[in-house]
Amino acid sequence: xxPEDGRTVVAEAPASASRSKLKLIDCxxxxxxxxxxxxxxxMASRWHAHLKEFGRRRPVPFTAASPYPxxxxxxxxxxxxxxxxxxxxxxxxxxxxQLLDPYNIEYAMLHLLMSGMDERNQDLGNxxxxxxxxxxxxxxxxxxxxxxxxxxxxxxxPPAAVREIERWAGNPDFAQVSLVTHAIEPLGRRRYWPIYxxxxxxGLPIGLHSSGNNGHAVTSAGWCSYYxxxxxxxxxxxxxxxxxxxxxxxxxxxxxxxxVIIEAGFVWVPxxxxxxxxxxxxxxxxxxxxxKKPSEYFRQNIWYTSQPSDEPEKPxxxxxxxxxxxxxxxxxxxxxxxxxxxxxxxxxxxRMSEAEQRxxxxxxxxxxxxxx
Amino acid sequence: xxMALPGGIDCxxxxxxxxxxxxxxxxxxxxxxxxTVRGIDGLDLASFPLQMEAHGRRDWREPGGKxxxxxxxxxxxxxxxxxxxxxxxxxxxGVLAIYNEHFAAxxxxxMNDWITAEWLDREPRLRASITVAAQNAEHxxxxxxxxxxxxxxxxxxxxxxxEAPLGNRRYWPIYxxxxxxGLSIGVHAGSTFxxxxxxxxxxxxxxxxxxxxxxxxxxxxxxxxxxxxFNKFPALKFVLxxxxxxxxxxxxxxxxxxWRGVRAEVPWVDRAPxxxxxxxxxxxxxxxxxxxxxxxxxxxxxxIGSDxxxxxxxxxxxxxxxxxxxWPAGFSDALKRRVLVDNPRNAYPRLKEALQ
Numbered sequence: 001x002x003p004e005d006g007r008t009v010v011a012e013a014p015a016s017a018s019r020s021k022l023k024l025i026d027c028x029x030x031x032x033x034x035x036x037x038x039x040x041x042x043m044a045s046r047w048h049a050h051l052k053e054f055g056r057r058r059p060v061p062f063t064a065a066s067p068y069p070x071x072x073x074x075x076x077x078x079x080x081x082x083x084x085x086x087x088x089x090x091x092x093x094x095x096x097x098q099l100l101d102p103y104n105i106e107y108a109m110l111h112l113l114m115s116g117m118d119e120r121n122q123d124l125g126n127x128x129x130x131x132x133x134x135x136x137x138x139x140x141x142x143x144x145x146x147x148x149x150x151x152x153x154x155x156x157x158p159p160a161a162v163r164e165i166e167r168w169a170g171n172p173d174f175a176q177v178s179l180v181t182h183a184i185e186p187l188g189r190r191r192y193w194p195i196y197x198x199x200x201x202x203g204l205p206i207g208l209h210s211s212g213n214n215g216h217a218v219t220s221a222g223w224c225s226y227y228x229x230x231x232x233x234x235x236x237x238x239x240x241x242x243x244x245x246x247x248x249x250x251x252x253x254x255x256x257x258x259x260v261i262i263e264a265g266f267v268w269v270p271x272x273x274x275x276x277x278x279x280x281x282x283x284x285x286x287x288x289x290x291x292k293k294p295s296e297y298f299r300q301n302i303w304y305t306s307q308p309s310d311e312p313e314k315p316x317x318x319x320x321x322x323x324x325x326x327x328x329x330x331x332x333x334x335x336x337x338x339x340x341x342x343x344x345x346x347x348x349x350x351r352m353s354e355a356e357q358r359x360x361x362x363x364x365x366x367x368x369x370x371x372x
Numbered sequence: 373x374x375m376a377l378p379g380g381i382d383c384x385x386x387x388x389x390x391x392x393x394x395x396x397x398x399x400x401x402x403x404x405x406x407x408t409v410r411g412i413d414g415l416d417l418a419s420f421p422l423q424m425e426a427h428g429r430r431d432w433r434e435p436g437g438k439x440x441x442x443x444x445x446x447x448x449x450x451x452x453x454x455x456x457x458x459x460x461x462x463x464x465x466g467v468l469a470i471y472n473e474h475f476a477a478x479x480x481x482x483m484n485d486w487i488t489a490e491w492l493d494r495e496p497r498l499r500a501s502i503t504v505a506a507q508n509a510e511h512x513x514x515x516x517x518x519x520x521x522x523x524x525x526x527x528x529x530x531x532x533x534x535e536a537p538l539g540n541r542r543y544w545p546i547y548x549x550x551x552x553x554g555l556s557i558g559v560h561a562g563s564t565f566x567x568x569x570x571x572x573x574x575x576x577x578x579x580x581x582x583x584x585x586x587x588x589x590x591x592x593x594x595x596x597x598x599x600x601x602f603n604k605f606p607a608l609k610f611v612l613x614x615x616x617x618x619x620x621x622x623x624x625x626x627x628x629x630x631w632r633g634v635r636a637e638v639p640w641v642d643r644a645p646x647x648x649x650x651x652x653x654x655x656x657x658x659x660x661x662x663x664x665x666x667x668x669x670x671x672x673x674x675x676i677g678s679d680x681x682x683x684x685x686x687x688x689x690x691x692x693x694x695x696x697x698x699w700p701a702g703f704s705d706a707l708k709r710r711v712l713v714d715n716p717r718n719a720y721p722r723l724k725e726a727l728q
Contacts, residue, residue, distance in 0.1 A: 071634050185573040186580075217567035219591035220584060222536040228634040229537075229594045232626055233571065236587040240570035247580040267622035275616055275661035276583050282426040282691055283579040310625040317621070317675055324663065340633055 022357060023106040024344055025365035027305045028209065028262050028333035029099065031110050031140055031147075032074075032089035038139075042131035047124060057120045059215035067218070068230040072339040080337030088337040092143055099336045100146055103344050106362065107371055109175060109333075110140060110149045111209045111262065117154055117180040118212040125154040129164055133174075141173035148369070150178035150207045155187075158194040165198045175369045176205045176260065180212025181241050188241075188248030196254050205258035205303075205368055208241060210234040231340075238264035239272050242302060246276065249289040251301040258368055259302045263335060266304035267312075270324035273298045299326055303368050305333035306360070307342040315350040327356065331365045377705075378455030380712030381723065384560075384613050384656045384685035385450050385459045387491050388422065388440030389483070398482035398489075403475065415466040415479070419533075419562040420690075424578065429691035439689040443494055450688040451497050454698065457713075458726065459688075460526060461491055461500040462560055462613060468506055468531050469564040476505035480515050484525075492524045499723070501529035501558050509545040516546070520553040526722040527556040527611065532588045533563035539592070539599030547601060551608045554721035556654075559592060561585045561614040586661075589615040590623050593653065597627065597645045598638045602652045609719050610653045614687060617655040618663065621675035624649060650678045654719040656685035657711060659692040660700040669702025683719055684712045 033039065040048055060067050072078065074087050080098065082091035089095065100108060116132055119125030129152045136149040151174045153161035161179065168174045177199045185191060187208070199206050217223050219233045220240065238261050251257060276294035284290070290297075304325070312318060322330060332348075335341045342348075344361065352360065365371070389395065392413040396404050406412065420427045428439030432449050440446070451459055465483060470476035483503040492498050502525045504512035512528070519525045528550050536542060538559060550557055561582070568574045569588070575581045589612050596602060596610065624646035631638075631645050641648075663669055686698055699708060717723050 071637070182572060186570060186575055187572065189573075189576065214571075214573065216571050216573055218571055219537060219595075220568070220570045220588040221533055221538065221591040221595065222540075222567055224537050224591065224595055224598075225540070226598050226637050228598050228630055228637050229591070231634060232594055232630045233591055235626065236590055237571040239587050240572050240575075240584050243580050243583050244570070244572065244575060247575070247577050247583075265622075265626060267625060268619065270663065271616075271619040271622060271661060272583070272586070274618055274663055275586060276579070278659060278661045279426070279579055279582050283424070283577075283582070286577050286579055308626075308629060310622070311629050312621065312625045312675065313677065317625075320671055320675075321622070324668070 022361050023104055024332060025362045025371065026103070026105050026108045026334050026336070027260070027331040027365050028307060028335045029108040029110055030089045030113060030335070030337060031095070032087050032112070033114065034086040034090040039128065039131040039135055042134040043127050047127050050124065056115050056124070058115050058118055058213050059120065060213045068227040070227060075339060076337045077339055077341065092140065096144065099334065100144070105146060107365070108147055109207070109369070110136065110147055111178065111207065112136065112152065113211055117152055117178070118182070118214065119154070122154065122157045122160070126157060126160040129154050133164065133168060137173055148175035149173055150176045151204070152178050153195060155179035155183045155192060155195065158192060161195045162198045165195070165202065165204070169202050175371070176207040178207045178209060181208050181210055181238060182212035182214040182216070184214050186241065186244035188244035188246070188250050190248070193250070193253065196250055196257050200254040200257040203256070203370060205260050207260050207262055208238070209262040210238055210264060235264040235268070239268055242272065242298065243276065246294050246297045247287060247290070249287070251297045252289055252291060257301060260305065260331065260368065261302060262305045262333065263307060264304065265308055265310055266306060266325055266330055267310045267318070267321040269298060269304060270321065303329050303331055303364070305331045306348060307333040307335040308340050309342050309347040311349065318348060318350045327359055328364055330360050331368065332361045377708055377712055379457050380454065380684045381716035382450060382454060382456040382459035382686050382688070383611065383683040383716050384462055384658070385446060385688040386440045386690065387443070387446060387461050387463055387487065388438055389463060389465045389486070390438060390441045395479065395482040395486055398485035399478060403478045415470065417464050417466045417469065417562050418565065419581065420464055421578070426582070426691050428689050432689040443491060446688065447495060450686055451495070453696070454686055456497065458497050458499055458723065461487060461498055462529055462558060463487060463501070463503060464560065464562060465503070467503050468534060470505070470507070473505055473507040473511060476507050477511035477515070480505045480511070481518070484515065484519055488522065499524050499526045501525070501527045502555070504528055504546065506530055506534065506543065506546060509542060512546045513549045516549040516553065516555065523722055523725065525555070526720045527558040529558045529560060531562040531564055532559055532585055532592060532615070533569055535564065535566045537592050537595030539595030539597070539601050541599065544604070547605045547608055551605045556609040556611055556720050558611045558613050559589070586616045586619050590619065593623070593649060594627060597648050598641055600638070600640045602648045603640055608652065611656065611683065611719055612653060613656045613685070614659060615655055616659060616661040617676070617682065618661045618672055620655070621672065650681065654681055654683050654715065656683050656687070658685045658687040658698065662700045666701030669700060673702065673707070679707055679710050680715055680718065682711045683716045
């Protein structure tokens with residue numbers, strides 16, 4: 001066994017005729033700071049001193065390493081390190097060359113994975129989120145109009161989160177609001193509702209990309225041992241998140257709210273909805289605030305990005321999954337530059353009509369995010 | 373017809389302990405005194421509040437009574453009601469959640485004496501799971517050894533949400549003892565509340581908590597696969613009880629794909645997770661989280677890719693279906709027969725003799 005066994009090898013397949021003509025909307029792309037110093041120009045000098053002396057504070061055991069070491073440095077494809085140095089995703093020109101241009105990407109939804117949203121020191125968290133948004137605007141969305149950022153907010157401080165959302169209200173460079181999915185409480189709990197209220201009022205979806213550390217056991221069966229488990233468990237955790245949003249009545253209270261569950265795949269959705277419907281039949285008296293079957297909220301208020309796209313024994317099973325899910329629910333995503341990214345030419349390996357491809361690869365996302 | 377075909381093996385019924393009082397005859401003098409003087413009672417698992425109809429079907433409970441406490445009701449409603457040849461008792465008293473491991477071991481032992489004397493000895497169609505104190509594998513192994521001579525005990529019962537995912541090596545002595553004696557490992561829904569019941573924190577509603585159990589079962593399967601339990605104990609079968617199973621295809625696809633990408637981390641896992649799961653893991657029928665139509669279920673069963681994995685269960689006295697409609701739409705008669713008899717017989721080595 002060698003580390004090479006853990007790498008995804010993306011073969012250079014001839015571009016399939018129909019997909020290569022498509023304009024794509026990629027709903028999960030990771031830009032990155034070249035260095036943590038990139039944010040300092042957007043933070044008060046008080047924080048410069050603080051970060052120098054105390055650093056950041058999150059409920060994880062190691063100062064710099066991931067609790068579950070990933071399969072590749074920076075979680076990324078080995079060929080995604082920009083030639084001019086800096087980590088994968090940190091160089092716009094290289095991202096254009098490697099992703100945006102060759103795959104004909106019309107829009108890319110950016111998700112920055114770094115602490116800030118789950119920083120325990122709340123003032124630092126708030127300052128970091130604001131700085132991230134300023135930095136995204138100046139260095140990314142203003143430099144390439146294909147890029148759309150998420151308004152990054154500190155979920156545990158809803159008043160500050162709402163202020164941050166309102167600071168960017170109406171700015172077309174920001175297509176959604178993002179907070180960590182591993183929050184201190186399940187995200188359906190009412191403490192987070194002011195964020196949903198603000199997002200719904202502005203017509204901004206909530207983008208829920210697997211992220212964050214909350215101190216809870218990383219699975220609902222306790223702490224696992226391996227990254228091969230954790231990698232899958234983050235998707236299971238997103239299932240629990242969807243259950244929470246639905247059962248707490250978030251979509252009942254904010255019927256216009258759109259939630260996009262990112263990087264959890266989608267084939268799991270039908271069975272979770274069936275299960276909730278089944279048991280809601282026995283326990284509905286406990287949740288009288290739900291006026292509809294749970295599956296209907298899944299069908300009306302939640303969307304799902306495709307990556308990592310599943311590979312069943314028979315590719316046509318994916319068509320069945322989409323029939324159960326609803327063809328308007330799925331948003332294509334590459335997850336560039338991560339090691340397990342989906343190549344649009346090769347992901348979702350089953351035959352789709354051109355109309356179906358247009359929906360999954362672009363039009364569903366255009367509708368959810370209100371893109372031109 | 374959704375009626376049960378007679379002669380099946382019901383792999384999940386729940387006799388309930390009326391209360392600690394009922395265990396006193398089976399506790400030693402020290403624990404009798406402790407329980408009495410300190411007024412220790414009410415250790416039913418909080419995952420299954422018995423006042424909820426979902427956990428005690430209205431037509432299966434005595435008015436005001438604790439569901440599952442009457443042998444006569446269980447004989448009439450579950451055994452005669454579904455024409456079952458055998459039924460496996462899974463008592464859910466909260467032994468696994470007790471913090472004092474010595475007390476847990478004493479209660480486990482008393483539970484097994486109680487179920488032997490008051491259920492198994494009085495009804496030959498009953499089989500049972502061994503209640504253990506998995507807080508410390510030494511206690512659990514002692515108890516397994518104590519019961520191993522009684523062939524009516526067919527599995528060891530654990531919970532889906534315990535201190536650690538069930539592949540963790542702390543549980544391996546239990547698995548070794550079970551394999552040695554031809555016992556299966558039953559993993560039932562329920563939490564010992566050692567950590568939040570979701571990795572996102574504590575849910576607010578029973579509905580959420582119960583629905584979210586399927587993710588805990590999936591985390592346990594990942595743990596059993598990747599810690600190498602199926603390699604280490606090749607003869608051992610795991611039975612997931614009240615887990616649901618319609619999530620299985622989607623889960624296996626994702627587990628297979630992730631393993632293909634990251635298998636260098638777990639070189640001992642030499643087959644795809646889906647293959648290992650099809651060989652080693654079984655699922656009780658109820659609750660079935662059914663898709664909208666019988667045709668959808670047929671497609672789902674095809675995706676599961678094995679007729680060997682489902683075991684007949686009523687989940688008596690929990691309320692998972694109405695009347696006698698224990699069969700979800702979409703099961704052929706041939707599959708029903710496998711689910712009723714063949715699959716349980718193959719999942720529980722100790723049933724083979726009884727079914728000769």
